[in-house]
Amino acid sequence: MNALSKSRTWMCIALMCSAALAEQNLAEMQLSNAANYCDTAQAIALIAQGVNINTRNSGGYTPLMMAANSGCTDIARLLIARGADLSVKTSAGWDAAYLAKLNNHQAVLALLTTPARPRSTAAEPATPRAPAVKTPSPTAVPSAPTSAPPKAHTAWPKLGKYKPGQSVLYSGTAGKTWTRGVIRSIDPKYGYNLTGVTGSEDANFVVGVNREPFWTAWFVGDWRVNVPVAVNTVVRGTDVYRVYSGGLRLPPLRINADGTYSWRVQSTGGEQLLRGRWVPNPDGPGVLLRAGPQGADWLVYNNSRTGSALGDTIIISSACCSHYAGSRL
Structure with a gap:
């Protein structure tokens, strides 16, 4: 094999290694996301592919910690059964049990604080039960000063409430700061067009110049x-x-x-x-x-x-x- 052939061979090996590493990193990121959003089917598939269950994301959180933080009981149970490390901590000293306790996810906390059991060797279910849609419970949401839940919010005005020629306030910073302007025309697809302003402004970023109840009630x-x-x-x-x-x-x-x-x-x-x-x-x-x-x-x-x-x-x-x-x- 001549020098050129050897060079090409090593280049191909390097490219294959680089591609394999990128694929591994992607799979680990997907497992972290699956644990965060309670996607049990995705987690089972990735673990079956051999993805490292103790991998850390950019924030230093393992999949088990993400599941504990989000209250994903099925995924937490799966990761524990597959040998996930319960003792891993973030740079701030938080472990999976602390995150479950912080967010009042009692079912996950119980899994994390139960005495260790032998790792399960049983095959994972072929068709996992989809996790139930989560709704906030009185314990999952910080309690209000009174026992009554918040009143219904006031809707934000839809496109068309303010008319061409009308003075308004608009936000070119996606809602953070507000500037006075005048509506030139209305684009039914993109929003309000204002005099001297390039592009259209979404209806969520245009309001009247006088304070209205929805300015606070929407929140x-x-x-x-x-x-x-x-x-x-x-x-x-x-x-x-x-x-x-x-x-x-x-x-x-x-x-x-x-x-x-x-x-x-x-x-x-x-x-x-x-x-x-x-x-x-x-x-x-x-x-x-x-x-x-x-x-x-x-x-x-x-x-x-x-x-x-x-x-x-x-x-x-x-x-x-x-x-x-x-x-x-």
């Missing part, structure tokens, strides 16, 4: 909270990877119509249920949670998109800290 209710997903591109030589981070579910937030809120958060002293008051965002639609995590004020604003499958979504942000994403429960 009333229970919100699922999670760390936003970020995608970064990493280049290593000739290899290009997409690295996903975030997505971790956090305890929910409850915003009450009486001007109060409750939010279970993690602090240096352990788990803490914050109860406080909110005030209207002085600059536009939204509510300001007073004295929230880290003692800071947190702005909650509408980040929804008309027609999105995600439904009502919010961003919870503070000048002191990171921000969180939320969706209505």
